[in-house]
Amino acid sequence: MRTGAKLLVVALAIAVAGVLIGLYGWKLTYANGSPAYTLPVTMVKGHPVVDLKIQTVAAIGPTLSTNPDWVSYLVKTTRGWKRETVWNLPANATIHVTDYNFDGNSGLRNPLFGRMLGVYAGGQRNTVLLDGKPVSDIDPSTASHVFAVTGLGIVVAFQGIPDNATNQCGNAPCPMSTTHTTTQFTFHTTTPGHYRWQCFVPCAAGWIDGWGGPMQTIGYMDGFLNVA
Amino acid sequence: MAKHGHGRRFLILWVGASVIATPLVAIFVGPLLPPGNASVQAQEQVFDNTWMTSICTPIFLFVVMFVVYALINFRAPRGEALVDGPPLRHDSDIQTVWMAVTATIVIFLAGFGSYELLQNGAGGGQGPSPVAIPAGHKLDVQVIGQQWEFTYRYPGFGGFETHELVLPADTYIALHVTSLDVVHSFWAYELGVKADANPGVDNVAYVRTNGTTLFHVHCAELCGLWHGYMFSEGRVVSQAKFRAWAQQQQKLYQPIAKYLPAFSKTYLPDPQVRGG
Numbered sequence: 232m233r234t235g236a237k238l239l240v241v242a243l244a245i246a247v248a249g250v251l252i253g254l255y256g257w258k259l260t261y262a263n264g265s266p267a268y269t270l271p272v273t274m275v276k277g278h279p280v281v282d283l284k285i286q287t288v289a290a291i292g293p294t295l296s297t298n299p300d301w302v303s304y305l306v307k308t309t310r311g312w313k314r315e316t317v318w319n320l321p322a323n324a325t326i327h328v329t330d331y332n333f334d335g336n337s338g339l340r341n342p343l344f345g346r347m348l349g350v351y352a353g354g355q356r357n358t359v360l361l362d363g364k365p366v367s368d369i370d371p372s373t374a375s376h377v378f379a380v381t382g383l384g385i386v387v388a389f390q391g392i393p394d395n396a397t398n399q400c401g402n403a404p405c406p407m408s409t410t411h412t413t414t415q416f417t418f419h420t421t422t423p424g425h426y427r428w429q430c431f432v433p434c435a436a437g438w439i440d441g442w443g444g445p446m447q448t449i450g451y452m453d454g455f456l457n458v459a
Numbered sequence: 460m461a462k463h464g465h466g467r468r469f470l471i472l473w474v475g476a477s478v479i480a481t482p483l484v485a486i487f488v489g490p491l492l493p494p495g496n497a498s499v500q501a502q503e504q505v506f507d508n509t510w511m512t513s514i515c516t517p518i519f520l521f522v523v524m525f526v527v528y529a530l531i532n533f534r535a536p537r538g539e540a541l542v543d544g545p546p547l548r549h550d551s552d553i554q555t556v557w558m559a560v561t562a563t564i565v566i567f568l569a570g571f572g573s574y575e576l577l578q579n580g581a582g583g584g585q586g587p588s589p590v591a592i593p594a595g596h597k598l599d600v601q602v603i604g605q606q607w608e609f610t611y612r613y614p615g616f617g618g619f620e621t622h623e624l625v626l627p628a629d630t631y632i633a634l635h636v637t638s639l640d641v642v643h644s645f646w647a648y649e650l651g652v653k654a655d656a657n658p659g660v661d662n663v664a665y666v667r668t669n670g671t672t673l674f675h676v677h678c679a680e681l682c683g684l685w686h687g688y689m690f691s692e693g694r695v696v697s698q699a700k701f702r703a704w705a706q707q708q709q710k711l712y713q714p715i716a717k718y719l720p721a722f723s724k725t726y727l728p729d730p731q732v733r734g735g
Binding site for chain 2: 341453
């Protein structure tokens with residue numbers, strides 16, 4: 232084979248490999264992962280305000296994932312509840328968050344994450360409203376999930392429903408008529424950037440130390456705040 | 460030119476270049492080498508790096524100059540067939556010199572490195588039974604690795620735990636590095652500290668801070684999904700500011716204090732409800 236032909240073959244092989252790697256990345260990012268959801272912004276006296284409603288569920292179910300028994304976050308979108316954990320938010324905005332937690336207690340491994348940080352509610356810093364009552368911490372053994380944005384100094388622990396609760400949700404999205412706890416809080420976005428968020432409760436049932444599967448996959452218990 | 464002619468000429472060129480370049484590297488490049496002067500250990504590492512870079516300079520010059528010299532002097536004239544040079548056989552002088560020089564360099568560096576390590580541990584993790592323990596009082600700080608954040612406990616201040624690493628200036632610190640899940644590695648870059656965080660192990664590293672500064676903490680052991688995001692910023696502040704900060708942190712984390720386990724050299728809670 233002539234040198235020119237050899238070079239052509241090598242170039243084609245590299246191009247094909249590049250396309251395959253690109254497709255794999257795309258599949259990981261969009262097909263298997265979580266596409267970004269842009270939350271609607273309301274302007275209040277010229278200031279951007281976002282209302283972020285989320286669910287934390289024990290099992291995502293077969294309609295929203297190919298891993299139906301994985302624990303997950305959901306976000307309320309204009310198309311209903313979706314398993315999307317990459318959220319586009321405006322910079323220097325006020326974000327009102329409401330979490331409906333339908334999952335039971337897994338318990339924190341490190342009790343430190345039971346202390347609320349970087350948020351406010353009812354006019355008090357480092358406080359959330361748990362079923363309407365202001366709390367600054369929860370018993371770590373009752374924690375179901377955590378919403379922690381390390382880059383923004385945010386830590387919020389969600390209290391689980393009792394193990395013996397009646398009318399528990401089976402698969403997501405969970406109807407509000409099933410047993411849940413409600414946690415409300417507000418935080419402010421700052422400068423633009425990609426802020427990753429994660430859960431700190433080892434809540435992945437069946438995995439070593441509860442820390443595999445959904446805890447290690449964006450689109451379930453991990454995501455990004457894309458602040459722009 | 461005869462073989463010894465080339466050898467002599469190259470030797471003169473190389474020694475000349477080394478005599479000029481080595482002190483220049485030590486004087487001008489050395490201070491730019493990492494990790495800086497935020498701690499005594501970091502300064503010592505800069506000193507070590509300067510020494511090693513200086514020792515490497517003549518070796519680097521030898522290799523580069525040899526290639527350049529050979530390219531210039533032993534290149535086949537244009538149009539002539541390539542002919543291999545004569546083989547070197549039974550030249551015990553070259554072998555003796557090669558072995559003596561390399562053995563001397565390696566043994567010297569081993570001795571030099573061991574001496575430096577044994578002074579105070581050089582900022583590295585020494586395991587649960589450290590052998591290079593600096594004299595004097597040390598402030599204990601526990602570093603807890605977890606997926607995916609380092610948190611810190613201060614047993615000398617009521618055992619409070621916090622998300623932020625703040626250290627007092629001009630103070631010897633005993634860092635007790637551990638993990639409550641997988642293997643992490645605590646790397647406080649500018650302080651010159653690097654110690655593996657192993658579950659159930661108290662890996663002790665010593666560092667003496669200098670003046671007030673900011674420093675960066677990274678995890679240096681691939682530990683899962685967010686390993687690349689497992690970094691934060693730490694601060695060395697004045698001793699008065701440190702005491703004020705510690706009081707403020709005790710107050711901030713008071714609500715959770717009752718749930719923290721009693722301070723222990725390791726931090727390995729029982730497996731959780733959903734552990735597989």
